[in-house]
Amino acid sequence: MSRIGNKPINLSDGVTVEVSDGNMITVKGPKGTLSQRVDPDLNIKIEGGVLTVSRPTEQKRHKAMHGLYRSLISNMVEGVHTGYKKQLELVGVGYKAAAQGKVLELNLGHSHSIFMQIPDELSVTAETQKGKNPIVTLEGIDKQLIGQVAAKIKSLRKTEPYKGKGVRFVGEQIRRKAGKTAAK
Numbered sequence: 001m002s003r004i005g006n007k008p009i010n011l012s013d014g015v016t017v018e019v020s021d022g023n024m025i026t027v028k029g030p031k032g033t034l035s036q037r038v039d040p041d042l043n044i045k046i047e048g049g050v051l052t053v054s055r056p057t058e059q060k061r062h063k064a065m066h067g068l069y070r071s072l073i074s075n076m077v078e079g080v081h082t083g084y085k086k087q088l089e090l091v092g093v094g095y096k097a098a099a100q101g102k103v104l105e106l107n108l109g110h111s112h113s114i115f116m117q118i119p120d121e122l123s124v125t126a127e128t129q130k131g132k133n134p135i136v137t138l139e140g141i142d143k144q145l146i147g148q149v150a151a152k153i154k155s156l157r158k159t160e161p162y163k164g165k166g167v168r169f170v171g172e173q174i175r176r177k178a179g180k181t182a183a184k
Contacts, residue, residue: 004067016029025073034141041056053070079143087136094107095165154169161175
């Protein structure tokens with residue numbers, strides 16, 4: 001039994017959901033519009049501001065798709081209503097970040113600066129305060145796209161376990177290792 005798939009999705013004020021032929025779902029809200037194609041075997045009902053997803057059989061494939069598409073639709077509804085935000089922290093001496101439009105410039109201890117083009121659907125800001133680590137903020141309505149871009153930025157300089165230097169999410173706990181002990 002899919003517990004996540006059986007949960008109903010409450011549609012917030014200002015959010016409309018349209019289901020067209022071929023199970024193409026379009027969610028419109030105050031922040032924008034998102035579309036997603038849903039497995040044609042699943043049934044989608046909208047009644048009284050509540051969206052429910054149901055499956056035709058108890059096959060393993062249908063159970064997997066049931067929970068997956070319910071979560072994707074829920075993320076779309078939340079994204080167009082409130083949006084998503086991820087913050088990355090650059091920990092290391094001389095690490096810098098600057099955002100100009102849709103281009104993010106990162107100095108992460110390499111011999112060169114890294115210029116990264118951010119997708120048009122997202123907005124990026126970089127703030128640096130004296131005595132604190134630079135913080136890069138990604139905002140948008142598509143949860144998957146924000147996670148993918150954040151993972152790409154993190155992969156440019158993975159956090160190492162000895163000194164904790166690298167790119168990490170704000171509030172992320174890094175498991176630290178003890179270094180070599182001094183010879184006696």
